[in-house]
Amino acid sequence: xxxxxxxxxxxxxxxxxxxxxxxxxxxxxxxxxxxxxxxxxxxxxxxxxxxxxxxxxxxxxxxxxxxxxxxxxxxxxxxxxxxxxxxxxxxxxxxxxxxxxxxxxxxxxxxxxxxxxxxxxxxxxxxxxxxxxxxxxxxxxxxxxxxxxxxxxxxxxxxxxxxxxxxxxxxxxxxxxxxxxxxxxxxxxxxxxxxxxxxxxxxxxxxxxxxxxxxxxxxxxxxxxxxxxxxxxxx
Amino acid sequence: xxxxxxxxxxxxxxxxxxxxxxxxxxxxxxxxxxxxxxxxxxxxxxxxxxxxxxxxxxxxxxxxxxxxxxxxxxxxxxxxxxxxxxxxxxxxxxxxxxxxxxxxxxxxxxxxxxxxxxxxxxxxxxxxxxxxxxxxxxxxxxxxxxxxxxxxxxxxxxxxxxxxxxxxxxxxxxxxxxxxxxxxxxxxxxxxxxxxxxxxxxxxxxxxxxxxxxxxxxxxxxxxxxxxxxxxxxxxxxxxxxxxxxxxxxxxxxxxxxxxxxxxxxxxxxxxxxxxxxxxxx
Ligand SMILES: Nc1ncnc2c1ncn2[C@@H]1O[C@H](COP(=O)(O)OP(=O)(O)O)[C@@H](O)[C@H]1O
Ligand SMILES: [Mg+2]
Numbered sequence: 001x002x003x004x005x006x007x008x009x010x011x012x013x014x015x016x017x018x019x020x021x022x023x024x025x026x027x028x029x030x031x032x033x034x035x036x037x038x039x040x041x042x043x044x045x046x047x048x049x050x051x052x053x054x055x056x057x058x059x060x061x062x063x064x065x066x067x068x069x070x071x072x073x074x075x076x077x078x079x080x081x082x083x084x085x086x087x088x089x090x091x092x093x094x095x096x097x098x099x100x101x102x103x104x105x106x107x108x109x110x111x112x113x114x115x116x117x118x119x120x121x122x123x124x125x126x127x128x129x130x131x132x133x134x135x136x137x138x139x140x141x142x143x144x145x146x147x148x149x150x151x152x153x154x155x156x157x158x159x160x161x162x163x164x165x166x167x168x169x170x171x172x173x174x175x176x177x178x179x180x181x182x183x184x185x186x187x188x189x190x191x192x193x194x195x196x197x198x199x200x201x202x203x204x205x206x207x208x209x210x211x212x213x214x215x216x217x218x219x220x221x222x223x224x225x226x227x228x229x230x231x232x233x234x235x
Numbered sequence: 236x237x238x239x240x241x242x243x244x245x246x247x248x249x250x251x252x253x254x255x256x257x258x259x260x261x262x263x264x265x266x267x268x269x270x271x272x273x274x275x276x277x278x279x280x281x282x283x284x285x286x287x288x289x290x291x292x293x294x295x296x297x298x299x300x301x302x303x304x305x306x307x308x309x310x311x312x313x314x315x316x317x318x319x320x321x322x323x324x325x326x327x328x329x330x331x332x333x334x335x336x337x338x339x340x341x342x343x344x345x346x347x348x349x350x351x352x353x354x355x356x357x358x359x360x361x362x363x364x365x366x367x368x369x370x371x372x373x374x375x376x377x378x379x380x381x382x383x384x385x386x387x388x389x390x391x392x393x394x395x396x397x398x399x400x401x402x403x404x405x406x407x408x409x410x411x412x413x414x415x416x417x418x419x420x421x422x423x424x425x426x427x428x429x430x431x432x433x434x435x436x437x438x439x440x441x442x443x444x445x446x447x448x449x450x451x452x453x454x455x456x457x458x459x460x461x462x463x464x465x466x467x468x469x470x471x472x473x474x475x476x477x478x479x480x481x482x483x484x485x486x487x488x489x490x491x492x493x494x495x496x497x498x499x500x501x502x503x504x505x506x507x508x509x510x511x512x513x514x515x516x517x
Contacts, residue, residue: 002309010339014325014332021327077323081380084286084317085340088309233307234290 003094007087011095015069019099025068029107032057036111047199050117051192054129057108058188059161062136063143064154066100070144071153074232083233089226097137104133121198124207128194131214135187138221139164145228164188187214237300239264239388239419240285245294247280254280255443258294262421267414269434270423271508277443278423279320282392285421286317298388313341316386316418318394322377326366330357330376333365334383341384351379354409356402370397378406382413389413391422395429407433427504437504441512451504458507464498474500 019026036053073079073096082092108129112119119125143160147153165188174180183189194202194210240262247254255277262268272278283289285296287306296303298315305311324333334348352358355375365373374397381389391410395403410433414420424430430437431451438448447454461477465488475481488494502510 006342007340010336014328014336017332018325018327073323076326077321078325079323080288080321081323081337082340084288084312084315085337086309086313086342087340091309234288 002088007091008095012098015099036114039115047195053111055165055188058136059165062104063140066137066140067144067153067157071147071150075149100137135218142225187217241297243295246292248292266435267420269430269437272440276440314387316381316389318381319392324365331361351383355379356405388419431504446511455501458502462500466495467493468495
């Protein structure tokens with residue numbers, strides 16, 4: 001498998017130009033910032049509130065934007081062009097994810113800043129946020145590859161976003177309906193759990209299970225993405 | 236000499252509809268090979284199989300002696316250029332920006348963009364956004380992208396279908412020059428004239444099967460009906476067989492100074508196609 005940063009970067013730069021001229025999609029990145037600013041003003045200073053913004057960033061900028069970018073490449077047949085070029089699967093998927101990744105990290109940082117979230121252990125939170133971003137972008141790529149058009153992608157992305165951005169308030173329901181226990185293993189719930197532990201002084205060793213679960217989700221989503229991508233190469 | 240393309244018993248079924256069936260041919264290195272047929276005859280299906288975009292139901296296809304699955308290897312893809320009717324460009328980017336992306340993907344200097352624009356006669360339009368281009372211009376940009384890296388083997392699926400005559404001729408010259416520098420060209424078209432002026436050999440595809448395969452000149456000889464049309468000085472036209480009887484008659488007419496012109500009755504590729512398929516060309 002070949003890997004050249006030059007090719008990844010070429011796709012990234014192309015995406016950046018394209019995205020900045022695509023107001024309908026690029027406007028979406030401001031939603032989490034507005035929400036965060038409002039929360040900051042209201043003085044909502046709980047982990048729940050901070051992660052509402054951050055999960056919103058993951059959903060809108062990571063998953064939704066990524067899903068639209070991929071679905072558009074498919075609909076306009078430009079993905080076919082990339083597939084027929086000397087760019088490898090890794091370079092194409094990497095290049096196609098880089099813009100969303102940079103945007104997600106930058107917006108998540110500003111959200112935290114605006115809502116005045118100051119984590120007790122920045123290294124753990126940063127690690128968790130990076131892994132989560134990679135997961136949510138992978139989810140967007142997967143949905144974008146499955147969807148037949150940009151229209152369809154923006155429809156199928158919604159329920160998925162709803163599930164993966166649920167706040168930990170749903171855990172209240174778990175006592176009533178034990179089936180919902182599975183919800184606790186969602187990466188977003190794991191992230192909130194991790195952040196809560198960090199505030200009460202947890203170190204890397206204490207949150208390793210949270211990180212591992214998020215990582216497993218990430219690996220699974222990327223395996224599925226590569227499988228669907230390979231199928232899309234011949235259709 | 237090694238063949239650029241080799242196809243054996245190729246078939247593609249869409250559920251149970253047979254798009255192509257038992258297709259067999261080879262394309263020699265350095266050739267311009269024409270794959271002719273009316274719309275729906277299976278040209279695009281064949282080109283997609285040859286470029287690894289579609290799996291064949293039956294049969295085998297080889298490029299440069301290796302199974303087309305070699306195209307799954309990114310470095311092998313450098314040897315090919317592809318233009319199909321589903322080639323896409325980035326609408327919000329300019330022509331130059333689109334081509335620059337591909338320069339980087341192919342590891343080429345940006346100067347190749349100018350050469351490619353020259354090839355398709357779009358030098359002045361480079362800064363235009365793709366979304367503002369006409370169909371013909373878009374087709375030319377797609378062609379520019381396909382030849383950007385001067386591939387060893389170029390697949391063109393109806394490359395001039397949306398072009399005006401001037402640009403068509405410009406591109407014919409470009410393709411010939413590219414071919415002279417060593418690029419093998421596999422070209423599909425429903426334009427028999429195009430095949431006649433460009434191709435070293437042609438295959439006639441009809442209802443998913445190859446009906447004929449030869450040099451255009453050979454086909455014309457083979458399907459010549461052995462007659463000439465003589466236009467007399469009184470503008471009357473008569474058809475004479477090219478045998479001794481016809482020669483006798485011609486001799487007489489010429490002696491009487493009644494012949495104005497003599498036209499050969501060589502069939503066009505279009506005539507031959509209609510004859511072979513018993514149908515109209517779409
Ligand atoms: N994805 C598909 N599903 C079903 N039938 C198809 C599909 N693609 C092409 N066909 C059919 O296969 C035949 C050959 O199509 P195609 O290769 O596109 O022909 P051409 O390029 O010569 O016009 C046509 O009858 C077409 O309707
Ligand atoms: Mg076609």
